[in-house]
Amino acid sequence: MTRPHVQSEVGPLNSVVLHRPGSELKRLTPRNNDQLLFDAIPWVDRAQEEHDAFAEVLRGRGVEVLLLRDLLTEALADARARAAAVHTGVDELKLGADVADTLRSHLSGVTDATLAEVLIGGMTFEELPEAEGRSLVRRMHRPHDFAVEPLPNLLFTRDSSVWIGDRVAIAALAMPARRRESAITDLIYAYHPRFSHAARAYGAHSAPVEGGDVLLLAPGVVAIGVGERTTPAGAESLARSMFADDLAHTVLAVPIEQARASMHLDTVCTMVDRDAVVMYPAVQHSLTAYALRPKDGELDVSGPAPFLDAAAEAMGIDRLRVIDTGLDPVTAEREQWEDGNNTLAVAPGAVVAYERNAETNARLEDAGIEVLRISGSELGSGRGGPRCMSCPISRAPLGDTRIAST
Numbered sequence: 001m002t003r004p005h006v007q008s009e010v011g012p013l014n015s016v017v018l019h020r021p022g023s024e025l026k027r028l029t030p031r032n033n034d035q036l037l038f039d040a041i042p043w044v045d046r047a048q049e050e051h052d053a054f055a056e057v058l059r060g061r062g063v064e065v066l067l068l069r070d071l072l073t074e075a076l077a078d079a080r081a082r083a084a085a086v087h088t089g090v091d092e093l094k095l096g097a098d099v100a101d102t103l104r105s106h107l108s109g110v111t112d113a114t115l116a117e118v119l120i121g122g123m124t125f126e127e128l129p130e131a132e133g134r135s136l137v138r139r140m141h142r143p144h145d146f147a148v149e150p151l152p153n154l155l156f157t158r159d160s161s162v163w164i165g166d167r168v169a170i171a172a173l174a175m176p177a178r179r180r181e182s183a184i185t186d187l188i189y190a191y192h193p194r195f196s197h198a199a200r201a202y203g204a205h206s207a208p209v210e211g212g213d214v215l216l217l218a219p220g221v222v223a224i225g226v227g228e229r230t231t232p233a234g235a236e237s238l239a240r241s242m243f244a245d246d247l248a249h250t251v252l253a254v255p256i257e258q259a260r261a262s263m264h265l266d267t268v269c270t271m272v273d274r275d276a277v278v279m280y281p282a283v284q285h286s287l288t289a290y291a292l293r294p295k296d297g298e299l300d301v302s303g304p305a306p307f308l309d310a311a312a313e314a315m316g317i318d319r320l321r322v323i324d325t326g327l328d329p330v331t332a333e334r335e336q337w338e339d340g341n342n343t344l345a346v347a348p349g350a351v352v353a354y355e356r357n358a359e360t361n362a363r364l365e366d367a368g369i370e371v372l373r374i375s376g377s378e379l380g381s382g383r384g385g386p387r388c389m390s391c392p393i394s395r396a397p398l399g400d401t402r403i404a405s406t
């Protein structure tokens with residue numbers, strides 16, 4: 001069992017948290033999928049097969065795969081975790097006092113696995129336990145309305161927490177459909193025995209920061225996308241916290257377009273080697289960064305400067321290589337939408353990628369990157385790729401292997 005520690009995007013991956021999708025995906029309908037941040041209605045059995053294959057690819061590379069549902073169920077063995085779980089699952093403002101009381105006492109009596117299932121998969125009004133008396137709330141809600149909202153985006157374990165060094169930052173998620181995910185990761189890291197000594201970064205700050213926006217470019221150098229999800233205040237707050245804990249010497253705040261296709265920095269750029277990224281060509285020359293550094297207890301902010309220059313300078317390298325995908329704008333846009341730039345490195349120069357992005361993958365291979373292809377036809381309907389679907393908790397240090405000079 002490796003100790004949680006992550007200093008880079010590409011250090012050999014030891015352990016990762018994934019979430020095998022389950023009943024929460026079966027809650028998606030054409031009426032609620034937009035609100036629940038899915039672009040289509042996934043075929044759940046196939047999504048599970050695709051996810052199992054993803055996990056197998058990682059295991060095949062020696063990666064320990066921890067499944068979020070197991071971690072949550074195990075954490076709930078602690079009575080304090082159960083109390084917190086029931087508290088987070090029951091929204092009294094929505095349910096009213098009577099239904100909330102009934103649900104609380106019901107959930108207090110179910111098994112840990114059932115409680116985890118309700119927290120993840122949600123509960124409809126018709127699934128609520130029977131109760132004495134009359135409730136206007138019950139009568140006025142339709143049977144399929146959610147009494148406990150499902151969390152289909154838990155699939156994207158990247159976003160609700162991020163390990164920086166030996167500390168974990170619980171993200172404050174921006175979208176209402178995802179906010180409760182943080183409470184679940186918080187429970188796991190607070191009460192699961194494996195994480196009992198995990199120190200926190202970012203504390204209880206509430207300005208939105210999502211893990212998909214946080215890229216550990218090199219030890220001590222962190223890029224934070226600022227756009228649809230992470231706010232300037234969130235980036236600044238996380239930077240201050242990392243400086244205070246000596247986790248970083250430079251933070252690059254990177255403005256990204258506030259659009260669905262580029263909701264996180266990792267939708268347009270991920271690292272594929274210690275000095276190389278795959279990047280959506282349309283942003284390659286326009287991406288900029290503000291550099292934040294600690295100075296006399298305050299923040300020193302400079303820039304904006306071109307992102308690639310600012311990153312190379314902070315990383316102490318001549319240049320940050322961009323794998324030249326050479327794609328025509330239409331293919332590039334199609335493959336960016338399908339998470340072609342959202343790769344997960346299992347080691348320097350070896351990444352997991354969706355197979356459907358054939359052109360991007362071919363260019364990566366031309367550049368000497370090993371591409372481990374997975375199918376994502378159903379998984380991708382939530383708009384996330386291999387990096388979004390994984391939360392590394394342990395990567396081996398990069399060591400002093402020299403940076404490629406090509």
Ligand SMILES: NC(=O)NCCC[C@H](N)C(=O)O
Pocket residue numbers: 036037038153156158159175178211212213263264266267382383384385387388
């Ligand atoms: N890091 C990522 O880009 N995560 C993908 C999140 C997709 C999810 N449906 C969302 O809209 O938040």
